[in-house]
Amino acid sequence: MLVGHKEKIKIFGELFRSDVLSHGYIFFGEEQVGKKSFALAFANFLEKGKFENPDGILSETKLITPEEGSIGIDTAKEAKRFLSQKPILSKRRVLIIDDAHKLTSQAQNAILKISEEPPQSSLIIVVSPTLDSLLPTLTSRLQRIYFPRVKTEEIEKLLRARGVESAEASRVAKAALGRPGRAIDTIENDEFRRFNRLVKDFIKSPSSRKDVLQSLIKENDDLKNRDLIDIFVSHIMAELALDPLKNNRTLSALCDRFTKMSDFTTNRRLQLETALWNL
Structure with missing residues (x-):
């Protein structure tokens, strides 16, 4: 269940329908506010038509996460090969790089080169808590989208939908300080x-x-x-x-x-x- 960011759902849906999506975006904001979840939900929308968290494998999406604390050049090369292939089930092949602040400098430069000459059917989504940890040349090539904290009542609604009793859902939602990921971690x-x-x-x-x-x-x-x-x-x-x-x-x-x-x-x-x- 995607929590909050309703205006962004509307905007990205319209960008897709109008065929004016950028080749790449940086989703930045505090940890656990829903940046990666939004990226995956959008990828699901592109491939399956539903703007919600995927309930299965997305054939046209590659999610990159750190291994042993970093994302290295070999992983960036794999991403390039993935994006070079034409999509079959979607208009775009989507590369999502989570915790992008853990990209090595070599890997960042490799992603930069991809963003400078992106394949026509590619979409790059870089997910990071801040912009400061990324190369200025990379941030200048991608559109920057800030993700704020989520309203407490929306987090509380999420928790109740997961079967949490109302009083406990209210307590956990308030303690989450606008971060639905933190609320989920608290109960699970x-x-x-x-x-x-x-x-x-x-x-x-x-x-x-x-x-x-x-x-x-x-x-x-x-x-x-x-x-x-x-x-x-x-x-x-x-x-x-x-x-x-x-x-x-x-x-x-x-x-x-x-x-x-x-x-x-x-x-x-x-x-x-x-x-x-x-x-």
Whole structure:
């Protein structure tokens, strides 16, 4: 079920019917507001005529996601081969690149070259939380579409449709802060709920913070996946944002530090401790 962004559904439907679609778009905005879901629903619309999440395989769509934390040049080359083939079931072959901020510089340049001379029947949709992590030359070649947060009542409606009791749906929808993906994770994702509990304990019990940080860093290193740290900080920021007036100063400091964390590859332990120690 596609949640929110009704005006965009109308606009993209009209662009298709008028045959004036661009060769490529960048869908950007906060995490979990529905950018990838919208891209997949639009691909489903192009192939099957229904602007909704696909319930099966889309033959004319290729979804690219990071592997081991990045999207490399080989994947970009595969995308080029995919787009070079003519569609059979749709007017367009659709390439969706999710978490495009994790494209390597080589891969970004490869996508840039495709966008400079796109196959006539191709459509590229780049999905990213921000524009800053993408090459300016790439962002200039694609039309930029901003996705804002979704209304709380629409998220609540989604949760009730999934069988969540009304009071719980209302609570979860409010805590989601306009991000339907976060609401769904809250009710369905065990790992997400584990992080929620971890964050609540971390905020309430300063004496346990050192142990929590050390455990998290060890788990992160064992998995060879830095995303656990990003997830943890994101959960903390979301929890503090439930009371933005009270936590405004802390949120501002965390936002600044979290941005700097993405620029560090070696001293990440120090960056994490600096960001979280004085909550």
